Amino acid sequence: MPRFRDVTKRLRGRRPAEPVEFRVVDIAAADTAQHPDLLLRLADVEVDAVLLRGVLSPGEVDRALSGFEELHEQRSDEFMGHVLGMPLLRLGQGETDRTPYYDSTERARELYRTAFGFDPHERVASVLEPMAGGRKVVPPTEDGRAYNPGNLRWYLPGQGGLYPHVGNEFVEQNEAGALGHLLGINEVRGWTSWFMVLQRPDSGGTLTLYDLTHAGRPADFESYGEEERAALFLELRHATFDPGPGDLIAFTGGVRYHRVEDIGPGRPRITYGAFLHLDRDGARFHSWA
Numbered sequence: 001m002p003r004f005r006d007v008t009k010r011l012r013g014r015r016p017a018e019p020v021e022f023r024v025v026d027i028a029a030a031d032t033a034q035h036p037d038l039l040l041r042l043a044d045v046e047v048d049a050v051l052l053r054g055v056l057s058p059g060e061v062d063r064a065l066s067g068f069e070e071l072h073e074q075r076s077d078e079f080m081g082h083v084l085g086m087p088l089l090r091l092g093q094g095e096t097d098r099t100p101y102y103d104s105t106e107r108a109r110e111l112y113r114t115a116f117g118f119d120p121h122e123r124v125a126s127v128l129e130p131m132a133g134g135r136k137v138v139p140p141t142e143d144g145r146a147y148n149p150g151n152l153r154w155y156l157p158g159q160g161g162l163y164p165h166v167g168n169e170f171v172e173q174n175e176a177g178a179l180g181h182l183l184g185i186n187e188v189r190g191w192t193s194w195f196m197v198l199q200r201p202d203s204g205g206t207l208t209l210y211d212l213t214h215a216g217r218p219a220d221f222e223s224y225g226e227e228e229r230a231a232l233f234l235e236l237r238h239a240t241f242d243p244g245p246g247d248l249i250a251f252t253g254g255v256r257y258h259r260v261e262d263i264g265p266g267r268p269r270i271t272y273g274a275f276l277h278l279d280r281d282g283a284r285f286h287s288w289a
């Protein structure tokens, strides 16, 4: 507690944090071939975010949203709402048997195909690969079983969205378990986060990127309590992103702290997303959720 009181004292009387200009590339999904190395530049944190407009047409978004209504029973609960397709890290720290994850992936990918009317991974790969320096974007595989290259997420009103976090902080926690196989073929640290919006909520649900990287966090950050963290993030410079239905955002979520703002009353926020990183051979990009 003393440390939190120190932080709030420091905050008192401060002006709200100034917005920060991140390096953002905002282009039509049809134009990705004009940026053949952009995924590599994201991985190198030379660019902070890439916005791809119109990965899905309005008609494709409408069709998918009505398809999702049939899927409600198949979803599982998460702290922010629901997912369809078990997140890899949900296996639990220390869990080395990934069978439940692969089983869930197979079931979920079949359901996505039915709801969208096509494989959403193929669509996402078709817009990302022209920016991948001639490489494919594929799910990693283990003994012939594929990781899920993207999963569906429902963020419900009032559940807090997604608290400030960074991908790299999850790696150590999960290296002996869920990530045990993936770390052998992919560095994982420094991944690119991406998601495609299917439905914006009526309010809230924007993505905030903070002017703070995992490497640049305060030395004693791990010992901060919830309130102390909240005070730190309040004070940080940041930028807000609000992609529309059918748009995709890819950003440096492995290294840069970010959050999803809480969802206001009304419709849930629905996204399809995953993580992306060059494999250890540098031969392909892996996408996994």
Ligand SMILES: O=C(O)CCC(=O)C(=O)O
Pocket (backbone or CB within 6 Å): 153, 162, 167, 193, 194, 195, 253, 258, 259, 260, 271, 273, 274
């Ligand atoms: O699901 C989302 O929209 C946010 C994803 C996110 O925070 C991440 O990929 O790290």
